[in-house]
Amino acid sequence: xxxxxxxxxxxxxxxxxxxxxxxxxxxxxxxxxxxxxxxxxxxxxxxxxxxxxxxxxxxxxxxxxxxxxxxxxxxxxxxxxxxxxxxxxxxxxxxxxxxxxxxxxxxxxxxxxxxxxxxxxxxxxxxxxxxxxxxxxxxxxxxxxxxxxxxxxxxxxxxxxxxxxxxxxxxxxxxxxxxxxxxxxxxxxxx
Amino acid sequence: xxxxxxxxxxxxxxxxxxxxxxxxxxxxxxxxxxxxxxxxxxxxxxxxxxxxxxxxxxxxxxxxxxxxxxxxxxxxxxxxxxxxxxxxxxxxxxxxxxxxxxxxxxxxxxxxxxxxxxxxxxxxxxxxxxxxxxxxxxxxxxxxxxxxxxxxxxxxxxxxxxxxxxxxxxxxxxxxxxxxxxxxxxxxxxx
DNA sequence: CCTACCGATCGGTAGG
DNA sequence: CCTACCGATCGGTAGG
Numbered sequence: 001x002x003x004x005x006x007x008x009x010x011x012x013x014x015x016x017x018x019x020x021x022x023x024x025x026x027x028x029x030x031x032x033x034x035x036x037x038x039x040x041x042x043x044x045x046x047x048x049x050x051x052x053x054x055x056x057x058x059x060x061x062x063x064x065x066x067x068x069x070x071x072x073x074x075x076x077x078x079x080x081x082x083x084x085x086x087x088x089x090x091x092x093x094x095x096x097x098x099x100x101x102x103x104x105x106x107x108x109x110x111x112x113x114x115x116x117x118x119x120x121x122x123x124x125x126x127x128x129x130x131x132x133x134x135x136x137x138x139x140x141x142x143x144x145x146x147x148x149x150x151x152x153x154x155x156x157x158x159x160x161x162x163x164x165x166x167x168x169x170x171x172x173x174x175x176x177x178x179x180x181x182x183x184x185x186x187x188x189x190x191x
Numbered sequence: 192x193x194x195x196x197x198x199x200x201x202x203x204x205x206x207x208x209x210x211x212x213x214x215x216x217x218x219x220x221x222x223x224x225x226x227x228x229x230x231x232x233x234x235x236x237x238x239x240x241x242x243x244x245x246x247x248x249x250x251x252x253x254x255x256x257x258x259x260x261x262x263x264x265x266x267x268x269x270x271x272x273x274x275x276x277x278x279x280x281x282x283x284x285x286x287x288x289x290x291x292x293x294x295x296x297x298x299x300x301x302x303x304x305x306x307x308x309x310x311x312x313x314x315x316x317x318x319x320x321x322x323x324x325x326x327x328x329x330x331x332x333x334x335x336x337x338x339x340x341x342x343x344x345x346x347x348x349x350x351x352x353x354x355x356x357x358x359x360x361x362x363x364x365x366x367x368x369x370x371x372x373x374x375x376x377x378x379x380x381x382x
Numbered sequence: 383c384c385t386a387c388c389g390a391t392c393g394g395t396a397g398g
Numbered sequence: 399c400c401t402a403c404c405g406a407t408c409g410g411t412a413g414g
Binding site for chain 2: 408409410411412
Binding site: 040044 | 392
């Protein structure tokens, strides 16, 4: 039924935004229901219990897939351009939507990371435009395995943003700008 | 009083380990009390409420300070040695004590990061043995501001470990080893 | 430092 | 899909 589907989707969207904002235990079934326009008891027509909702949300919204999706829209004539664009874009995206990583933190702290393996197995992307582009520009890059490169790239962005959280955004000037970090990154990656 | 002090400390230690393991809302005052060997009501002789406990714990155990503390014990004859040792040591430490970062995730998700600025202001280290050593070896390093370097170093370790969490530890072979990441990092930092 | 207790809220169920 | 309700647990207080 169409109605069933759309209610289920609304529950998932509601749960996602609440989990990300308040954590798992901080988001009650009543909150999730209200935000989806129904009553708490009705949720149980679509899900067995609260944890099942989280499971589905986490698998669908695993930040890794979202990040690979963002990377797929990046273009660049040279490896340097491609990588610089990727860093800038990811940086911007993760800043404007810190929620992206929050879901993962909730999984780590409140769920002990137990859903991670299944999330990876369920929907790891089979082909990535970004990775394809990197392969085409392989000659400009040091002899590093591509997965290691991807890892380093994504990792650097995380690092950048997480460090800002650590020290608070207030004193960020003294700790360097995005461009400086990008420079160090490219030096390590390019020939 | 000595007794007051030690009870307070036990409450803080108990709260720390519980917050890290179960999150803020997942750790009840009764749990915290029991783990400290007292009853829940007695906590209020030492703290005004639950959030005040978290505040004190977070300021005392902010991962950034613990990391700088670990770095202070690192030695190395050359910049390369110093940095490699630092990467390996931090990596080992963060792996054996993932709790270190969990406290910060709890703060970000359940507290909205509101205690971060005060934690930084309250106890930022005035002198660091590690930073001093880096300065002495400045000639071997590219012309990067030292804070940027520290940031990149700590960030790389984070990145390494967080990426493992993201993909789950299962498929880690294909994504590269610690040594490979260290190599990319050093290329970017050393002259 | 404790026992006893408060109102509020939780996840989930019964029954229609 | 709802109303009504369950037992359990929460943070916090009173009073000694």
